[in-house]
Amino acid sequence: METPTLDLIEEHSGIMLMLSIMGKVSEKLNAGEVVEKEDLNKILEFLSNFADKCHHGKEEDMLFPELFKNPANQGLVAELIDEHTTAREYIKNITEAMENYATGTSEAATVAENMEKYILLLTEHVRKENSDLFPAANKELSEETQKDMVEQFEKFEHDVIGEGKHEEYHGWLEDLKKKYLD
Ligand SMILES: [Fe+2]
Numbered sequence: 070m071e072t073p074t075l076d077l078i079e080e081h082s083g084i085m086l087m088l089s090i091m092g093k094v095s096e097k098l099n100a101g102e103v104v105e106k107e108d109l110n111k112i113l114e115f116l117s118n119f120a121d122k123c124h125h126g127k128e129e130d131m132l133f134p135e136l137f138k139n140p141a142n143q144g145l146v147a148e149l150i151d152e153h154t155t156a157r158e159y160i161k162n163i164t165e166a167m168e169n170y171a172t173g174t175s176e177a178a179t180v181a182e183n184m185e186k187y188i189l190l191l192t193e194h195v196r197k198e199n200s201d202l203f204p205a206a207n208k209e210l211s212e213e214t215q216k217d218m219v220e221q222f223e224k225f226e227h228d229v230i231g232e233g234k235h236e237e238y239h240g241w242l243e244d245l246k247k248k249y250l251d
């Protein structure tokens with residue numbers, strides 16, 4: 070059965086791949102090497118649209134409220150929401166630094182610094198969701214609720230990022246992987 074947590078876990082693997090790419094990119098930035106602005110803009114769009122608006126949006130609007138109904142989950146859910154907020158601050162810092170970005174500038178260092186913070190935060194965040202929150206969701210949410218949520222996710226994805234964008238982002242991931250990791 071297609072389930073909400075399987076969908077989110079699949080998105081987590083895309084996000085984790087992007088984190089590896091960002092690790093390599095920030096190394097290059099810190100070494101004063103050239104990183105094309107176009108690549109940085111792709112990473113930024115992926116983080117703000119795919120990871121934040123779409124993925125964190127599904128969690129915050131649909132999954133978290135269901136799990137919050139059980140007091141036993143409330144501490145963890147609050148912590149995860151806080152982490153989404155911090156991740157947004159790092160994305161905002163990167164967006165601002167991109168305005169005057171050029172190789173070897175202090176803006177390049179700011180981009181690298183915020184990427185590194187984002188990597189640390191999201192690695193632990195994804196681990197917590199995969200190992201603590203999602204098993205609770207699979208156990209506690211009825212089959213009916215999960216089925217409805219899968220439909221809500223599809224509609225949300227369509228409304229928020231639009232037709233075909235998901236595939237385009239996966240294409241970017243593959244291209245950036247080849248360029249920075251292979
Ligand atoms: Fe999350």
Ligand SMILES: [Fe+2]
Nearest residue numbers: 077128195198
């Ligand atoms: Fe997540």
